[in-house]
Amino acid sequence: MSSEFLTLSTSLRERTAAQVSDSRLRSNLARATDAFADRKAAAYAQFADPEEVRAKARAAKGEVLRRLDQILERLADRLEAVGAQVHWARTDEEARDHVRRIVQTHSAHRIVKSKSMLSEEIALNEALEEIGSEVTETDLGEWIIQLAREAPSHIIVPAIHKDRTQVRDTLQRVAEGDLSDVPGELAAFARRELRQRFLQADLGISGVNFAVAESGTLVLVTNEGNGRLATSVPPVHVALLGMERVVETWEQLDLLLALLPRAATGQPITTYVSAITGARRPKELDGPRELHVVVVDNGRSSILGTEFTEMLACIRCGACLNVCPVYRQTGGHGYGWVYPGPMGAVLTPLLVESKGAAEVPNASSLCGACWQACPVGIPLQDMLLALRRRASEEARLGERAAWGAWAAAWSRPWAYRASLRLASMAARMFNPSKVPGPPQRWALGREVPTPARHSFRDQWRKGSR
Ligand code: SF4
Structure with a gap:
């Protein structure tokens, strides 16, 4: 191949x-x-x-x-x-x-x-x-x-x-x-x-x-x-x-x-x-x-x-492929590995450990046509959902670390002030077209509000002098 x-x-x-x-x-x-x-x-x-x-x-x-x-x-x-x-x-x-x-x-x-x-x-x-x-x-x-x-x-x-x-x-x-x-x-x-x-x-x-x-x-x-x-x-x-x-x-x-x-x-x-x-x-x-x-x-x-x-009950009949609205538009090669269609979208991340494999369960509309077609009644759409949940939990590990760092910073006054200053500078410099890699697609559709030149704290300090 x-x-x-x-x-x-x-x-x-x-x-x-x-x-x-x-x-x-x-x-x-x-x-x-x-x-x-x-x-x-x-x-x-x-x-x-x-x-x-x-x-x-x-x-x-x-x-x-x-x-x-x-x-x-x-x-x-x-x-x-x-x-x-x-x-x-x-x-x-x-x-x-x-x-x-x-x-x-x-x-x-x-x-x-x-x-x-x-x-x-x-x-x-x-x-x-x-x-x-x-x-x-x-x-x-x-x-x-x-x-x-x-x-x-x-x-x-x-x-x-x-x-x-x-x-x-x-x-x-x-x-x-x-x-x-x-x-x-x-x-x-x-x-x-x-x-x-x-x-x-x-x-x-x-x-x-x-x-x-x-x-x-x-x-x-x-x-x-x-x-x-x-x-x-x-x-x-x-x-x-x-x-x-x-x-x-x-x-x-x-x-x-x-x-x-x-x-x-x-x-x-x-x-x-x-x-x-x-x-x-x-x-x-x-x-x-x-x-x-x-x-x-x-x-x-x-x-x-x-x-x-x-999933190990699969007899490789291909019926779930024939009825899958996603497979019928893409054919097998888009799934990236040897097993395509709904059965492949479940099997691939179970047999191959990689970021690319973890993404394959997304190639489904979760309509349940695969389960209806399966001669041995494998609940493919439930498995696809479970695999998506698993992948999103793994992806969220990075997100959780970021929230943890944020919570730690904002529980100390000096770190809170420093992070606000940094965020304010970053927001001024933010240019969606310069965001590198895949996040650019997300950034291009969004606007970051321009922060006030002087923060509330600075103004308060100045006013109370
Ligand atoms: S329909 Fe069922 S038995 Fe047939 S290939 Fe798909 S999962 Fe396997």
Whole structure:
């Protein structure tokens, strides 16, 4: 991903200004998100009682989060029992180290990847390219933004911000002849190109939508079949699993699998649902010889047990993005990190400690549309409010120190007089256009009253002489 597109070092206002004024981007976003919302409504209508399903899913995820440590241990035991190797990563650095080590052990130069937001979170592609590997994203949207050197703009549809002409122009960079902008022809071109990469790959990397602890099964849902190829054609498969993406039973999986595609793209089920239980066994004809599962914490355990615990129930469906009035105007890049929209506005400050991250919860109108859309009922707007409160309390530390100094000065007569004189001089010299940095915007809209040339005290003293 390009840091040009993802950075928390600029202000939210700066990051979103360009997107908001890009009418093409806004119309691309509106077209795609409206289509998802319409299809989602039709897919949810297939449930006898959608609210009941949502309540059950919320309860199931809540139960898993309450016993997450035990369920993860059970998952690890089952994974090892079916022949997978489990690696625990507390941080993004540890996760990258595990994958780099596996890649180097196998001298894996050509790597194919199926879509994984967790790999974006830990900046895995860059880490692998640094050691000389050639990484190819094989989800069509991910491949497009990889070629464009951009970051995903949506967690389900990474290239949602591009229309077909822009997609054609991006794919043209690797095409020999001229491409048309007919979607079917562009997809056929991508299929031909990527097929070769699958066949030549030394190692495949995937994310994991759900891991089932009772059987040690990794479940991937995709619409393009690339996930199945990336996890079964290369001789080694590395699966990246966010520690919260586990369920205990197939019954819980059944519930969440019914919700994820409906909420994400309005499909009753995705085209491919792959359930991977271990590596290739003797006498089996295909599948990887080795399966590695990297279980990533990277700040998640510090959310557990806080008022934000429920954020770990997120199944990454993207429904909250599609309905968010802010996301629909700005797209994903303005949020500054890998997770955009309401879910990103909550997750970013919880996983990244920085001033830029603390500002992201402001990218919300608090209308509650995200909560209504969320298939597991995460109270996103309450969390956004709590994060804003937290950020403003931290920002107020400086304010409190200033009031403290003022109170201390004004409790001593000599300091009181000196501060009045100083304030009077400063007010005379005040010029809003000369105020440096961001406070200038505040200063330009204000007038400071000109203090009297002689203070009341001076006049009193003079009159009483
Ligand atoms: S917060 Fe809810 S709606 Fe948003 S991505 Fe997560 S599960 Fe989907």
